[in-house]
Amino acid sequence: MQQPKIWLSLAHMSGREMDFIKEAFDTNWVVPLGPNVDGFERDLSEYLGGSRHVVALSSGTAALHLGLILLGAGKADEVICQSFTFSASANPISYVGATPVFVDSEPDTWNMDPDLLEEAIRDRIRVTGKKPKAIIPVHLYGMPANMERIQKIAARYEIPILEDAAEALGAEYRGQKCGTLGEMACLSFNGNKMITTSGGGALVCRTREEAEMAKFYATQARDQAPHYQHSKIGYNYRMSNICAGIGRGQMTVLQDHVDRRREIHAYYHDALLGMPGITLLTNPTDEYRSNHWLTCVLVDPAVAGYTREDLRLAMDAANIETRPLWKPMHLQPVFADAPYYGNGVSESLFDKGLCLPSSPVLSEADLERVVEVFRDRL
Numbered sequence: 001m002q003q004p005k006i007w008l009s010l011a012h013m014s015g016r017e018m019d020f021i022k023e024a025f026d027t028n029w030v031v032p033l034g035p036n037v038d039g040f041e042r043d044l045s046e047y048l049g050g051s052r053h054v055v056a057l058s059s060g061t062a063a064l065h066l067g068l069i070l071l072g073a074g075k076a077d078e079v080i081c082q083s084f085t086f087s088a089s090a091n092p093i094s095y096v097g098a099t100p101v102f103v104d105s106e107p108d109t110w111n112m113d114p115d116l117l118e119e120a121i122r123d124r125i126r127v128t129g130k131k132p133k134a135i136i137p138v139h140l141y142g143m144p145a146n147m148e149r150i151q152k153i154a155a156r157y158e159i160p161i162l163e164d165a166a167e168a169l170g171a172e173y174r175g176q177k178c179g180t181l182g183e184m185a186c187l188s189f190n191g192n193k194m195i196t197t198s199g200g201g202a203l204v205c206r207t208r209e210e211a212e213m214a215k216f217y218a219t220q221a222r223d224q225a226p227h228y229q230h231s232k233i234g235y236n237y238r239m240s241n242i243c244a245g246i247g248r249g250q251m252t253v254l255q256d257h258v259d260r261r262r263e264i265h266a267y268y269h270d271a272l273l274g275m276p277g278i279t280l281l282t283n284p285t286d287e288y289r290s291n292h293w294l295t296c297v298l299v300d301p302a303v304a305g306y307t308r309e310d311l312r313l314a315m316d317a318a319n320i321e322t323r324p325l326w327k328p329m330h331l332q333p334v335f336a337d338a339p340y341y342g343n344g345v346s347e348s349l350f351d352k353g354l355c356l357p358s359s360p361v362l363s364e365a366d367l368e369r370v371v372e373v374f375r376d377r378l
């Protein structure tokens with residue numbers, strides 16, 4: 001008989017969510033604003049260290065879109081983006097009519113390579129005569145990017161950083177939370193993330209003025225007037241008070257989720273240690289503290305004797321969901337014409353990498369089932 005399915009990354013409810021939702025219904029706050037939205041933004045700001053202003057939105061993608069608008073990116077601009085990521089990091093660049101410029105990854109963090117970033121900035125200035133409008137590094141799979149070097153380069157050329165921290169809530173770099181390391185940042189609360197609001201996101205801003213401007217654009221850019229008047233194009237991007245209620249409940253277990261995903265990574269790390277041809281994405285130094293949203297392995301077929309695809313199919317046969325690493329943006333047909341500064345790292349990661357089940361609800365027996373596939377089924 002087939003064993004129950006083990007999923008890649010499932011939501012886990014604290015049990016408090018319904019209290020916040022019920023309160024919203026009882027008080028008739030069933031709208032895209034209200035006490036849960038305010039409370040969720042406050043909780044997130046506190047969790048991030050208290051120095052940032054958080055705006056709850058309908059998705060992480062919406063957050064990146066508004067971030068780019070606030071940074072003034074538009075037609076005839078270029079925006080530098082990490083190539084090794086999910087398409088939602090790059091799509092908003094096209095929404096504002098700008099051109100994405102893709103930069104490859106470094107082998108340690110799998111995130112934006114600072115040397116290539118600087119090469120790309122210099123070359124774009126040479127080719128177009130102007131600076132890129134923003135830099136979007138991604139903390140992929142919860143691993144912080146090499147922010148010290150990226151911040152230095154961004155400061156040298158005076159280009160703002162829009163962090164994509166969609167996968168990195170709870171991760172830290174040099175003791176500081178991801179999401180507070182750039183001018184602005186996006187968070188995601190999609191169903192498979194560290195916490196969920198069923199679907200949702202947030203823009204993290206440095207100043208209150210930026211946060212107010214984000215709220216303005218997120219609520220159809222309505223001017224101050226008794227009638228409806230608009231001087232800018234607006235969006236309907238605000239989070240509903242119901243979704244924010246789920247978020248408030250989820251905040252009560254966020255740190256538990258981070259701790260559990262780190263435990264799961266440690267379990268895989270110990271169990272797979274010494275297995276020929278298998279390596280894990282791990283914190284390169286003490287300065288990095290990944291939330292280990294997903295534990296990722298690389299399979300070197302020359303040593304392991306099997307490929308990443310063999311591993312994925314063996315997991316599938318054991319009723320275990322896994323997923324290849326993100327296919328880099330410079331290889332995506334939709335971005336075929338975009339400039340790219342590369343070194344082959346992300347292509348190799350895509351060839352060799354697989355994400356393992358990492359939900360906080362996984363039991364030791366579930367984890368053992370995954371490890372058993374490596375040991376006995378290949």
Ligand SMILES: Cc1ncc(COP(=O)(O)O)c(C=O)c1O
Nearest residue numbers: 059060061086088089166188190
């Ligand atoms: C790296 C990355 N950026 C952006 C997003 C977009 O977030 P959302 O799905 O909330 O729009 C996601 C997740 O979906 C993501 O993984």
